[in-house]
Amino acid sequence: MARRSDHTREELHSMAIDATRTIIAQEGIEGVSARKVAQQIGYTVGTLYQSFENIHDLVLHANAFTLSEMLAELEVSFQSSRDPLQRMVKLAEAYLRFAETHQRQWAAVFRHSLPESYPMPDWYQARIDALFALIESGVRALAPKRSRQSIQGASRTLWSGVHGICILHTGDKLFSNRIASAQSLVQSLVKHYLNSWVAEGKR
Amino acid sequence: MARRSDHTREELHSMAIDATRTIIAQEGIEGVSARKVAQQIGYTVGTLYQSFENIHDLVLHANAFTLSEMLAELEVSFQSSRDPLQRMVKLAEAYLRFAETHQRQWAAVFRHSLPESYPMPDWYQARIDALFALIESGVRALAPKRSRQSIQGASRTLWSGVHGICILHTGDKLFSNRIASAQSLVQSLVKHYLNSWVAEGKR
DNA sequence: AGCATAATTAAACGTTGTTTAATATTCAAG
DNA sequence: CTTGAATATTAAACAACGTTTAATTATGCT
Structure with a gap:
């Protein structure tokens, strides 16, 4: 289990956005899923939902x-x-x-x-x-x-x-x-x- | 169970397209799902997949x-x-x-x-x-x-x-x-x- | 009437977004 | 230090999704 001291909230936030951007670049927006992003940053979906309201919020940050x-x-x-x-x-x-x-x-x-x-x-x-x-x-x-x-x-x-x-x-x-x-x-x-x-x- | 003599293949086809168009008009394309279309025409998904390759095929017909x-x-x-x-x-x-x-x-x-x-x-x-x-x-x-x-x-x-x-x-x-x-x-x-x-x- | 063919269904599979309860970690107070 | 409250993280669950499967039911033909 990843420890919460491994990354700050801010780090997690930008790690998730980065992962999302990578997935978009490789597979397009249809390839983005909460689980895939979570896996790529070494956490589970639950943690993702602590940083982002929902999947739209996450994609919006990547798009911004x-x-x-x-x-x-x-x-x-x-x-x-x-x-x-x-x-x-x-x-x-x-x-x-x-x-x-x-x-x-x-x-x-x-x-x-x-x-x-x-x-x-x-x-x-x-x-x-x-x-x-x-x-x-x-x-x-x-x-x-x-x-x-x-x-x-x-x-x-x-x-x-x-x-x-x-x-x-x-x-x-x-x-x-x-x-x-x-x-x-x-x-x-x-x-x-x-x-x-x-x-x-x-x- | 709906009998196959209730509607011909052609009728089923256009019933499904009509239902899809209705859903799109009311809820937008995000509201379209195979189950919802099937339910609206009084059949189950399996029957739908007899008339259409997949959900894209169905939406494409509605869009056409x-x-x-x-x-x-x-x-x-x-x-x-x-x-x-x-x-x-x-x-x-x-x-x-x-x-x-x-x-x-x-x-x-x-x-x-x-x-x-x-x-x-x-x-x-x-x-x-x-x-x-x-x-x-x-x-x-x-x-x-x-x-x-x-x-x-x-x-x-x-x-x-x-x-x-x-x-x-x-x-x-x-x-x-x-x-x-x-x-x-x-x-x-x-x-x-x-x-x-x-x-x-x-x- | 009975058999083959085809239509229809119910159920299953793997995936999705999101929430839940349980567990693990941190931090502060004693 | 230890304990307890607060929070991060996880595993598991839920409903809905597209799609496939096997079983059932209706049809058409001989």
Whole structure:
């Protein structure tokens, strides 16, 4: 039996999250189970339930980690270009690249649905907000004069679109990418949408 | 015990699909289970497994039904306007409206992931192809001179975008729609993207 | 009527998330 | 130190899940 002095509560917590992330990376989110995680960290399920409310809580923590990783990469890409439009293209490409590189982790984030009885925690929502804040700042640079509402709308429209391409690209096989690579789709979307949206603002 | 003369194989098949659709509509795809479906049609699980390979097969049939319903509605909307651009806007709006109206059914279609050991059946893929064919025909009307490749790319880009908006809207985790309605996002996406894409073809 | 065929069921298996009571460990007070 | 309260950990249980099995029941054919 593992002794309680072997690991602190905090250590246990992060060990479980790490194990969950490993399982997701190897088998996808469907492969995650309380028993499997427990076994991987050398404890039993009961101990796991001392650190996490339920399995959703655990997966949510693993997914939050993924979101943070992604945000870090996006921020690097964001800085990689000075031209505002090019910056948005780079950002979208980085988003797609992350989805491709960390397919299962990324899928876990956006496929995992929690029961309506279990509302999304604030600390998790904060990650998503940070993501959209980055996008909005990029869009704002393209049209500094436009209203906050307008910028928010364009950001959400654009990023929903980028997100949609990533979903249909990585997850399902809605289209074979022999015709057009996902990257070219993303480029097409960002350039054309922002092109017309910026022009609208100058009319 | 239900007698086998009570219902033909075909009746059983469609009874099970109907029951599945009802459960999805009421409780979402998470509420579907073999036992629940079996009980609702007055048989036991074993009988269900005589009509369907596994639970994925059953859900797939229910989802195919949903896709057909959606396609029918989209076709009506497609005809509702003569102007090619307006037609695409209507099409996208109809897609969003369906996603809103049949939230759980629509979510079931796009959240259900089948194991990689179980490839998507042709009859299911055919539904998706029909959907994209409709979209492509609308895009082609906007730029008849452009290459098949180009039209396919634009169609997929655009519809991935529309799809993404619907996902983030109905899941409504990502943004509160008090700023901009999903409908306005969809309109914005379709108009601006096609605007610039069509212009590019005329350069 | 009787036999073969097929449909249906009840029961089982292994898995899941979660809870429970019992046990083991820690920590503080005497 | 020892004892006792507090807590961590475990093993076992529960209900529900997908799926398979053997046994039973209904059908169709000769």
